Structures are given as structure tokens and as C-alpha cells.
Amino acid sequence: MNTNTNTNAIAAARQAHSTRCRQRVLTALEQAAHSGDEITVSAIARRARVDRSFLYRHRDLHAAVLVKAAEPATASTGGPSASRPSLIADLANAHDRITRLSHENTQLRQRLSEHLGEQAWRESGLCPPDDIDRLQRRVTELEQHTAEQRRQLAERDDELDATRATNRELMTRLNRPHPDGA
Template sequence: MNNNTNGIAAARQAHSTRCRQRVLAALEQAVHLGTEISISAIARRAGVDRSFLYRHRDLHAAVLLKAAEPTTASTRGPCVSRPSLVADLANAHDRITRLTRENAQLRQRLSEHLGEQVWRESGLGAPDDVDRLHRRVTELEQHTAEQHRQLSERDDELDAARAANRELMTRFNRPHPDGCNH
């Protein structure tokens, strides 16, 4: 029975060694081709279960290390890594949000402008020179108020002059104690 156990253990060890070699080959091939490097992708390419990579910590660490490195398959452009792609994606989402908000504001302004233009062109709206006319009305109202104030002052002066004139006429028409009229 000891022979049987040794044979099973040897077969299992050989199988594990072949799986390790397939994982390392799959990882090297993914690095060389610039394809996705993740636990799932490497396990799929090597034909092993993901749990195999989790049970062999050295293989798991090697996959994660290669996934974090920039890819070298493309020499024409800059090297990219998963973190740089995640950062680019986050920046793209922020830009989309910003542009969506700006687009909504511009649409609102355009809508208001077109609405005002249609209102004026329909003839239902006020003429363009309404503000000028309102300013002119205000100026004329102020001028009228000033004229009323000046007229009131002149009326007061005229009343005072009339009163003084009456008093003088009364004095002048009064007989003088010495008997002569002035």
C-alpha cells in the first residue's frame, strides 16, 4: 500500500509541476503579447482553476506583480498599467460629468435666448427700445416734479408779494395824521 501512496503522491506532484509550468508560460505569453493579466485571465489561459493560483502564493504574487507592471508589447506608445488605466477612466468620467453639466447650462441659455428672440419676432413682446422709453419716461417725470416744485415756490413768492403790496396799499391809502396823502 505504501507503493500505491507513493505513486499517487508522485503523480500529484507531477501534475502540480505541469500546472505551474503552464501558469508561468501563460503569464510569460500574456506579458509578451500585451494581453490582459489577471488571476482569471492567466488561470483560463493555463487551463487551471483560479483556486490553484490562490493555493500557490508564489504564482499568485507573480501574476499580481506582472499585472501592476506597465505593458511592453507596444513600443509605439506610452506604457500603460492597470492603475494608469483606472486613473484615465476616472478622469474621463469626471470630464464627462463636467461636460454634461456645461452642456445643460449652454442648452438652458440657448433656450432662453431663442425664446426671447421668438417672443420679440412674434410681435407679442415689447419693442427693443422699451428700456430707452422707460428711461425717457423717468426723466420726464423727474423734470415734471422739478417744474411743479419751482411753480410752487413762485406761487409762494407771488402770494408774499401780493400780501406786501396789499399792506403797502393799505398804508398808502390810510389818512396821514398830518392830513396829507402820500
């Protein structure tokens, strides 16, 4: 019977400890909800000074933590408050916006650098004249004109060669003796 008494005493002590831990978890959960602190299994376990496994073993406590975490936080400022998922979404959107703005900023800096470089080049006097585009267009026009003239010259050369061949043939016929003796 002595062992039975010890077993009962140990079970009662364990039950009392579990009740105290349960009460600390509930108190920590209410305090976190009231103060607007983070409500997660880890945060509540840390605040209640219990192991996370305690919350997982007591499904009702685990469910209470999840329910409180899903509720919008009650801020002491009296203004509207945002839920944790909403804040996480806002944070992700802010990160995306920062990335986009950073990329745009890099592009704008590059364009500004190029523009300032061109301006400094022009002001230094080392750059080609401002009418370089007009001159380049004129060079292109002249190159096209030259190509057309060369094509026409090649056609005339071909015609001249054909005419010369015809003349040679005619001259050869004229210089041949005629069979009638004339």
C-alpha cells in the same frame, strides 16, 4: 505494502499534475505579458485553465502574477506603454471630464433655447416694445415721485391741522368775555 504503493502512485500523479498546472500558469503569465493582455489573477487562471485557488495556494505564483501586473505592459508597437493603474486613472479622469462637459452642454443648450425663444418672440410681433426697460424705469421714477408728493402733502395737512387748531383756540379766547367788562 500494496496500499503504500498506491499512495505513492497517487502522490506522484498529484505532483505531476501540480507541475503541469504550474508550468501552464507560468506560460500563460509570460504570454500575457508579451502580448500586452490583461494580467490579473482571474485572467491568468482562465488562460492557464486552472482554478484561481491554485494561484492563491501557490504563493510564489500569486506573487509572480502581482509583480507582472505591476510592470508596465510591453507593447509590440515599440512605443511607450502605460501601466494599468495609470490607465485606470486616465479612465477616471475621462469620466469626470465627460460629466463636466455634459453638464456644461446642458447649460449651453438651455441658454441657447432661451435666447432663441426670446428672438422668436420679438420677431413674432407679440412681444412688448424694445424700450420696455426705459418705460419700466420711468414708471418706477413716477411712483417714487408720487410717494414723495404724498409724503409732502401729509406733512402740509398736519401743519394745516395744527394751524387750524391754533386759530380755533385763538378765536375762542377772543370771543370769551373779558373779566374787566370791556
